[in-house]
Amino acid sequence: KGSKLIGCGSATPKLSISNEYLSKFVDTSDEWISVRTGIRNRKILSDGETVTDLAVKSSKKALEMANLKAEEIDLVLLCTSTPDDLFGSAAQVQRELGCNRALAFDITAACSGFVLGLVTGSRFIKGGGFENVLVVGADALSRYVDWTDRGTCILFGDGAGAVILQATSDEQDCLLGFDFHSDGNGQRHLHALVRSTDKKPGDEGAVSNGDVFLPSRASVSCIQMNGKEVFRFAVRCVPETIQTALEEAGLHGPDLDWLLLHQANQRILDAVAERLQIPPERVISNLSNYGNTSAASIPLALDEAVRCGKVKPGDVLATAGFGAGLTWGSAIVRW
Numbered sequence: 420k421g422s423k424l425i426g427c428g429s430a431t432p433k434l435s436i437s438n439e440y441l442s443k444f445v446d447t448s449d450e451w452i453s454v455r456t457g458i459r460n461r462k463i464l465s466d467g468e469t470v471t472d473l474a475v476k477s478s479k480k481a482l483e484m485a486n487l488k489a490e491e492i493d494l495v496l497l498c499t500s501t502p503d504d505l506f507g508s509a510a511q512v513q514r515e516l517g518c519n520r521a522l523a524f525d526i527t528a529a530c531s532g533f534v535l536g537l538v539t540g541s542r543f544i545k546g547g548g549f550e551n552v553l554v555v556g557a558d559a560l561s562r563y564v565d566w567t568d569r570g571t572c573i574l575f576g577d578g579a580g581a582v583i584l585q586a587t588s589d590e591q592d593c594l595l596g597f598d599f600h601s602d603g604n605g606q607r608h609l610h611a612l613v614r615s616t617d618k619k620p621g622d623e624g625a626v627s628n629g630d631v632f633l634p635s636r637a638s639v640s641c642i643q644m645n646g647k648e649v650f651r652f653a654v655r656c657v658p659e660t661i662q663t664a665l666e667e668a669g670l671h672g673p674d675l676d677w678l679l680l681h682q683a684n685q686r687i688l689d690a691v692a693e694r695l696q697i698p699p700e701r702v703i704s705n706l707s708n709y710g711n712t713s714a715a716s717i718p719l720a721l722d723e724a725v726r727c728g729k730v731k732p733g734d735v736l737a738t739a740g741f742g743a744g745l746t747w748g749s750a751i752v753r754w
């Protein structure tokens with residue numbers, strides 16, 4: 420069975436943080452940030468908003484566009500590295516939407532998460548037994564940012580985007596080709612490590628019984644990144660993975676209607692487009708408004724481009740995610 424894309428939606432938090440505002444906290448400037456990254460603004464969770472809230476809002480819009488009821492969804496894939504619950508938030512999204520028949524689980528692959536979710540959803544449909552699949556990318560990296568580190572805090576924002584895949588009766592598939600990679604050796608360049616807070620006897624909170632200590636608790640450190648290495652990795656690996664996916668699809672760069680990359684940095688978008696010989700007017704970019712929203716960035720940009728009439732039915736897009744892990748990959752899709 421093939422699948423088609425029948426709906427999309429997106430949601431972002433209320434609170435907007437401009438470059439000027441950030442420069443009151445850290446030694447930076449609007450000029451530095453916009454010249455090096457293209458980012459001017461980002462939206463950040465506040466007032467009790469959650470990743471689940473954003474995921475639900477974006478999914479409702481996608482359901483509306485697809486003209487589907489929540490009960491018609493068979494599978495909910497929540498692509499996130501920042502769930503509201505350590506055990507995952509997909510089931511909460513399923514509950515809030517009322518997708519009562521659906522299996523729901525999280526996919527964690529940092530900024531590659533959404534593209535991986537899209538391919539996973541289409542494979543479930545291909546395998547049979549699943550008709551309508553909701554794929555949501557939602558993240559709130561703002562929760563793990565060190566707001567005193569000007570090298571990282573300027574980059575990230577929060578958001579969510581969703582799409583719905585539906586089984587087709589014919590062989591036609593919206594997924595024309597894909598390619599994925601991981602390299603754990605690159606973890607040192609980008610991570611937010613889970614650490615055990617080891618306690619000694621007598622420390623506040625230490626739980627002991629004679630010589631025996633109960634296991635310590637875990638905490639997550641802030642995002643640590645070697646920006647230059649991540650930049651080099653993206654500019655080298657993203658054109659390669661797109662090229663591989665294009666070959667599988669039997670297409671070439673100039674055949675594409677749109678290049679829709681993970682929205683990390685305008686300079687990465689420009690460099691990848693140049694390598695693939697895709698003209699700037701075919702590159703979708705909204706990162707100036709939202710920054711890097713991790714797994715949300717691709718469906719968020721797709722939703723805006725579809726709703727403003729830029730991306731039209733039948734258009735072919737190359738999507739690619741890249742980030743922590745390291746993970747990277749691409750999918751050539753027909754809208």
Ligand code: ACO
Pocket residue numbers: 446447448451452455456529530569570573609644645646647649650683684711713741742743
């Ligand atoms: N404002 C002002 N100056 C700054 C800032 C800032 N916000 N940040 C760094 N600088 C300074 C540095 O201290 C350094 O000063 P020095 O020359 O006196 O030492 C100088 O600017 C240059 O710093 P670099 O880090 O070399 O700057 P670079 O040109 O590499 O740009 C950036 C940094 C924007 C982070 C870039 O490397 C980048 O975008 N990399 C990719 C990052 C990325 O996309 N990460 C997300 C991956 S997705 C995921 O999985 C989460």
